[in-house]
Amino acid sequence: MSIDLKNVDYVYDSGEPFEYFALRGISLHIDDGAFVGIVGRTGSGKSTLVEHLNGLLFSTRGEVIVDDEIVSKERTVLAKVRRRVGIVFQYPEDQFFAETVFEEVAFGCRNYGFSKEQVDESVHKAMSTVGLDLERFLSLSPFQLSGGEQRRVAIASVIAMGQKYIVLDEPTAGLDSGTKLAVLTELEALRQTANVTVILVSHNMDEVAEFCKEVVVLDGGTVAFQGSTDAFFSDVDLVDRTGLELPESYRLARALKECGSSLTVNECSTSRMLDSLRLCVSDLGGA
Amino acid sequence: MALSRSFVLGQHYPGTSVVHRSGALVKLVSTIALMIGVFVATKTVQYIPILLLLVVGIGVSRIPLRFFVRGLKPILFLIVLTVVVQIFFTPGTPIWQFWFVRVTREGLGLAGFILCRLVLLTLVSVLLTASTSPIELTDAVSDLLKPLSYIGLPSAEIALVMSIAMRFVPTILEETERIIRAQVSRGARIGEGNLVVRMKSFIPILIPLFVSSFRRADDLAVAMEARGFRVGSPRTRYHARHFQSFDACILLGTAAALSGVILWRLFL
Numbered sequence: 001m002s003i004d005l006k007n008v009d010y011v012y013d014s015g016e017p018f019e020y021f022a023l024r025g026i027s028l029h030i031d032d033g034a035f036v037g038i039v040g041r042t043g044s045g046k047s048t049l050v051e052h053l054n055g056l057l058f059s060t061r062g063e064v065i066v067d068d069e070i071v072s073k074e075r076t077v078l079a080k081v082r083r084r085v086g087i088v089f090q091y092p093e094d095q096f097f098a099e100t101v102f103e104e105v106a107f108g109c110r111n112y113g114f115s116k117e118q119v120d121e122s123v124h125k126a127m128s129t130v131g132l133d134l135e136r137f138l139s140l141s142p143f144q145l146s147g148g149e150q151r152r153v154a155i156a157s158v159i160a161m162g163q164k165y166i167v168l169d170e171p172t173a174g175l176d177s178g179t180k181l182a183v184l185t186e187l188e189a190l191r192q193t194a195n196v197t198v199i200l201v202s203h204n205m206d207e208v209a210e211f212c213k214e215v216v217v218l219d220g221g222t223v224a225f226q227g228s229t230d231a232f233f234s235d236v237d238l239v240d241r242t243g244l245e246l247p248e249s250y251r252l253a254r255a256l257k258e259c260g261s262s263l264t265v266n267e268c269s270t271s272r273m274l275d276s277l278r279l280c281v282s283d284l285g286g287a
Numbered sequence: 288m289a290l291s292r293s294f295v296l297g298q299h300y301p302g303t304s305v306v307h308r309s310g311a312l313v314k315l316v317s318t319i320a321l322m323i324g325v326f327v328a329t330k331t332v333q334y335i336p337i338l339l340l341l342v343v344g345i346g347v348s349r350i351p352l353r354f355f356v357r358g359l360k361p362i363l364f365l366i367v368l369t370v371v372v373q374i375f376f377t378p379g380t381p382i383w384q385f386w387f388v389r390v391t392r393e394g395l396g397l398a399g400f401i402l403c404r405l406v407l408l409t410l411v412s413v414l415l416t417a418s419t420s421p422i423e424l425t426d427a428v429s430d431l432l433k434p435l436s437y438i439g440l441p442s443a444e445i446a447l448v449m450s451i452a453m454r455f456v457p458t459i460l461e462e463t464e465r466i467i468r469a470q471v472s473r474g475a476r477i478g479e480g481n482l483v484v485r486m487k488s489f490i491p492i493l494i495p496l497f498v499s500s501f502r503r504a505d506d507l508a509v510a511m512e513a514r515g516f517r518v519g520s521p522r523t524r525y526h527a528r529h530f531q532s533f534d535a536c537i538l539l540g541t542a543a544a545l546s547g548v549i550l551w552r553l554f555l
Contacts, residue, residue: 056468087472095469097494107491111474143498157473 001067003030003053003085003165003197008062010048010221022048024221026062030199032164035191037212037229038201041243044218046201047090050167053199054085066165083112086163090170092154093142101127101145101153102138108161126160127153129190131182148179155183159190166190167199172207180204184211209233209247209269217242234267249273298358300417305533306348307418311427313534317541318415324548325407331400334407336547340540341410350417358413359406366405373398425450426524443522451507459500466495 010023023045030036038046051057052064055071055078064071066081086108089095098104105126109119127134130152137145142153151171159166168187172180184200188211191198202208208215208229215232217225219242225232233239233250246254253267263280265273301307306314324337345355359366379393416424429446436442467477470491477488 051468054472056471082472082474087469089465089469089472092469094499095466095473095491095495096498097491107475108473111476161474 001032001164003067004028004063004065005049005052006063006065008052008059008064010045010052010057011060014060021221023052023059026221026223028216028223028226030165030197030216032197033191033195034214035188035198035212036200037208037215038199038218039203039205039208039215039244040218040224042203044243045221046218047169048221049218050087050169050199050201053165053167054087055081056087083161084163085165085167086158086161088155088158088166088168088171090173092158092171093147093150095154096142096150099141100139101142104142104153105157105160108157112161122160122162123156126156129159130156130186132156148175151175151179152183155187159196162194163196165197165199167201169201170203171200172202172204180207187211205233205245205247206249206270209249210271217244219243230268298416299420300350300354301420302349302418304347304349304418306344306414306537308531309534309537310528310530311419311423312430313537314415314419315424315427315431317537318411320541320545321411322408324545325404325411327545327552328404328548329552331396331403333548333551334403336544336551337407337411340544341407341414343540344414345410348414348418350414354417355410355413358417359409362405362409366402369401369405370398373401421453422450425453444518455503458503459496462499463492463496466492 005026005028008023008026009021012018012020012022026045026049038049040046048057052059052071053066055064055073058071058073066084069077069080069084071077071081096104098107102123105123106119109122114122123138124134127137132149132152137149137153142150145153155168155171166187171187172183175183184207187198187200190196200208200212212229214227215225215229216223217232217238224242225235225238233246236246236254239246247269249270249272250267253265253273256264265276265280268276321337321340325334328334328337345352374390374394375388377391377394377397379391381389382392382395383390419427425446428449429442432440432442432445471477475488475491477492478485479488
């Protein structure tokens with residue numbers, strides 16, 4: 001099971017003089033249980049691509065296939081696809097409307113006809129996944145929470161539906177760095193425990209290097225790269241050409257190498273670099 | 288996107304023609320004058336002066352005809368309804384009869400007259416809004432209201448409210464679409480089911496929309512005050528316009544068309 005895009009074009013105002021290709025010949029493959037990053041500069045088509053994954057937009061040409069189901073405007077197909085792919089949009093707390101946190105998180109479950117017990121169970125599970133204390137929050141108004149708590153409730157309101165694929169469009173935008181890390185760690189835990197596929201749209205390359213094993217790099221509505229995150233960040237020219245930046249840790253590793261320092265580390269994400277540095281230091285101590 | 292696209296009447300078609308560059312106040316005044324002219328006319332032929340001016344205006348503006356046709360669409364139903372009513376329900380000399388359905392000469396004439404009236408009114412206003420940006424238009428309205436400020440009407444504030452409202456129409460439409468996408472992704476079905484269910488399905492859209500609009504209004508007020516805006520203090524304009532020769536042409540043309548209609552009605 002997987003998400004596949006085959007030669008997808010998306011054209012705004014097709015046939016009009018202002019015709020504009022937002023996506024052009026996109027082909028990609030996302031495996032079950034993966035943690036995939038979608039990166040690219042502003043206007044490269046990331047958000048347009050994301051909206052194809054659960055049938056909010058329909059390709060002008062080409063096919064979007066979610067688990068053997070070709071996404072189309074047909075009602076039954078659309079219902080199936082939306083049941084499988086959840087999207088957390090940018091600033092998802094802007095969608096709040098319910099009186100209590102519980103009602104907010106339960107909204108999706110109710111829409112999909114969960115029984116009362118199922119709703120209770122899903123809400124509790126989702127809240128603990130995002131690390132919020134149930135008893136404290138459930139009866140509060142979502143509008144009185146702090147920014148980080150609101151973001152977590154919004155994420156919980158999507159993952160409560162128990163979809164197989166969760167797409168998050170910049171889920172950490174505007175959060176403090178501690179909360180950023182915590183939210184992504186919770187998503188990684190969700191992936192491991194519930195085998196949920198996580199698709200992360202992000203501008204933060206440190207995040208991407210840390211959490212995504214694979215990346216899809218978009219540039220001008222086309223796929224500039226798809227493959228392992230390490231392979232992408234080691235191709236400095238490609239990173240530059242697609243208007244992106246190297247993660248801090250990769251830059252540090254390159255800088256050390258370039259200045260001929262005796263201390264060399266592999267190019268890798270911050271946490272892995274820290275691990276290898278610790279190992280270095282303990283070796284030195286042992287010697 | 289879909290919502291903002293269907294918002295045609297009152298849409299701007301940017302361009303650099305003489306019609307686009309002439310003053311918004313001039314265009315607004317001449318649009319009002321032409322509309323008065325349309326209502327002054329009592330026979331279809333009396334529309335000719337207005338039609339001539341409109342054809343010249345549309346030609347010079349270089350706005351595609353397609354754009355005007357689209358502008359007619361929203362009132363298509365109204366046009367068809369009135370025309371049908373006029374054709375079949377006007378008493379007079381019958382020229383075609385079948386059972387109780389009767390078409391009279393007077394009915395046809397009246398239908399044609401009303402058809403022309405509605406089409407002309409729409410085309411005139413489409414030409415105004417297509418060739419004038421909303422901001423220019425609100426400035427023109429505020430100029431038009433200025434004399435009333437001497438009798439206590441806060442014309443500058445009214446113009447400000449109007450221009451802010453216009454400025455935020457696309458923003459709020461976009462926001463609405465964003466919220467709809469988010470709620471649909473959470474399994475919401477909007478506008479389905481019976482009336483009660485359907486009304487309820489709008490709650491998850493309306494509440495976030497209100498919340499964000501209030502927040503936006505607050506932010507805007509703070510941002511304006513931070514940049515020195517004070518209610519009641521005199522304001523200058525960034526784009527100062529001076530009366531130009533083609534402004535005079537438009538006014539003269541309008542005056543000619545309007546007096547043509549009036550003279551035609553009085554003396555012919």
